[in-house]
Amino acid sequence: MVADLLLPSGTWNMPLIEWTFCPATAEKILAVPLPLQLMEDSLFWMGTNDGVYSAKTGYVFLQQVDEQGVASPSMSVSMEEGRWKKFWAAPSLPRCKEFSWRLFHGAIPVRQKLRQRAIDVDPSCPICGLEDEFVDHLFMRCEVMKATWFGSRLGVRVDPQQSFSTFFQQLVRDLDDGGVAEVQRLLYAMWEARNRAVFDERRVDWREVMSRAAALRAPLEEGMTRDVPAATMARWIRPTRGIVKINIDAAVGRDKLAGFGMVARNYNGEVMASASMYPTMVLSPTIGEALSLRWAMELDTQLGFRRVLFETDCLPLFQAWKKATRGSYLFTIIQDCFRFCNLFDFVDFTFVRRNDNNAADYMARNASTFTNEVWVEEGPPGLAPLLLDDCLASMPL
Ligand SMILES: [Zn+2]
CATH class of the missing domain: 3.30.420.10 (Ribonuclease H-like superfamily/Ribonuclease H)
Known part of the structure; x- marks a missing residue:
């Protein structure tokens, strides 16, 4: 465990690390900054140097995954170039965009997908239990989700004959940037609700999905309120008296x-x-x-x-x-x-x-x-x- 490499004081056990790992690895471990006080473990994104996730590096990562055939897309993934541009430009959180992108590319493990890979799970929808959990069912036709689409400010009526892929492409084509962002938030919130149903065995209500989607609104829409440090003419500036x-x-x-x-x-x-x-x-x-x-x-x-x-x-x-x-x-x-x-x-x-x-x-x-x-x-x-x-x-x- 990583914890075994720490001293009780919360600093790296340097002799142990240098003894256990080759010099190059030991150096990398020792360079990882440790907090002064114990903190909860947290996940860092491996695609960037600073551990901060960005949609761009997520996209690169998924491309690599696709090339290695780990997450093989099973749906038709054709969408006009311009629509993807609109999709990525929509003002929503990167994780909502990235999730929607993965969903469209068939890389979200709904139960039917797991069955295809011969994983033994109950195939039924964890929310209604009435039908099998296909993407088309979970994100469109399941009663709760149908109500969510209709109850959202987009007021979408789900066409029972349509595939998710067509449904999604039409939304991206017809809606403005703000609408596309709302679609991304709704899809993300739906998946969250589904996971709550699976793991917490809770009943899911469409109002809950809606309010979660609303909470996912990007607090600061990127690029609009960036901190611009004031350019100063003087060099060092004296503090005010007492500071x-x-x-x-x-x-x-x-x-x-x-x-x-x-x-x-x-x-x-x-x-x-x-x-x-x-x-x-x-x-x-x-x-x-x-x-x-x-x-x-x-x-x-x-x-x-x-x-x-x-x-x-x-x-x-x-x-x-x-x-x-x-x-x-x-x-x-x-x-x-x-x-x-x-x-x-x-x-x-x-x-x-x-x-x-x-x-x-x-x-x-x-x-x-x-x-x-x-x-x-x-x-x-x-x-x-x-x-x-x-x-x-x-x-x-
Ligand atoms: Zn259902």
């Missing part, structure tokens, strides 16, 4: 070893503390930046700063913080950071361009020389000119 601004940075070498840097300054531009930390094995530069934030937060609570403003030049980290997207290595670390937030009286987080983060960058790049060091109310000699630059650039007019 300590803490610039952080990570520098990752080719050996995947990262150095962390931190510089804390007050509204006069005076250094309250500076620090560096080296080395930490990291999976990616962004993970390194996130770990540097966590490290700095812990350190700054110990230094007694109460009202703080952290500043990063790493856009993915800033976005992950703002959006708090679950299900990634990045979020594992950010969750630790959120816990540290409770130890401050005031915390905020800002994004600056790389050129505006020179002081922290200097600390991170030189971390391998400084190793683990903290300077209180001062910094290493090389930092001084950068501090002066920032101080002058941010002079109040």
